[in-house]
Amino acid sequence: MDQKSRCKSMKISYNCNMKYFSNITAISELSESEGVFTTAQAARMGISRDALAHSCRAGRLERICHGAYRMSGTQRRDTDELNALWKLTNPSLCAWERKRQWDGIAVSGTTAANLQQMGDFYLSPYRMTAPMRINTRNESLSFAKREIAEQDIVWLDGLPVTKPERTLVDLCLDCEDPSLIIDAYHDALGRGLDIQRLRGLVEENSKTAKRRELMAPLLMVLNG
Structure with a gap:
């Protein structure tokens, strides 16, 4: 591989790593804010469905039901599934937004x-x-x-x-x-x-x- 190709490969790898860590940070922030969160809420923060699927495979996220997740290792509540189902009735809005209006x-x-x-x-x-x-x-x-x-x-x-x-x-x-x-x-x-x-x-x-x-x-x- 010539110098130009190596540089291009390193740049792609760097960008992928930055995106990877950016997704982890965004997911952590969303989890801290919402607890249980939806695919639509994640999309508002620039987190793609692929990133959510990858985090599930890596064991960082747990899928509660179709379109709703929680961070692995966080305290589980008996109301997690109920919370997910309520949030999915208006999936793009955060709980504080719905509480406000x-x-x-x-x-x-x-x-x-x-x-x-x-x-x-x-x-x-x-x-x-x-x-x-x-x-x-x-x-x-x-x-x-x-x-x-x-x-x-x-x-x-x-x-x-x-x-x-x-x-x-x-x-x-x-x-x-x-x-x-x-x-x-x-x-x-x-x-x-x-x-x-x-x-x-x-x-x-x-x-x-x-x-x-x-x-x-x-x-x-x-x-x-």
Whole structure:
């Protein structure tokens, strides 16, 4: 190999190494900021799909689900998959951007109840609520099309979760077991449940005979 070819080869190698270390730095920064992050978030930082795939093969990244990752060696949380699925509902935006401008997509129902230790509900299958219809092929996730006011959510582990009052109403709308809903009510009551807000939400969602029937567990404890 002549001098010119060697120089060109060294330059290519140098550029590849610089890009390699640049990707590692960017991935680390994104992980530190977001924890679980998406392919679209990575793309905003100039990290390609190939770079993500290479980091997975090298053991630096773990793929949580299609389009979502976390750094290997970081502390795992029970909510990592849930966090990934929520972020994938608007994959290019960071959590702080969505927190700044509420988009109406929240963790709700049985999943919200589990996160807030209300009743005997499982974390998954995951339940979310959105103002628009969202279809998913993921069997561990379902969506309800409902409007959730920003005042009715609380941020837990980087996730927008319906507050206990809204969670109880959604459990009724989702036709969960009335006895479990009542148990959840009593658990929330012991932790400062806002009865006035709950009454308002129940009233808003009891304007038809069908809705009043769904709200029966809460109407019973509130009027009992």
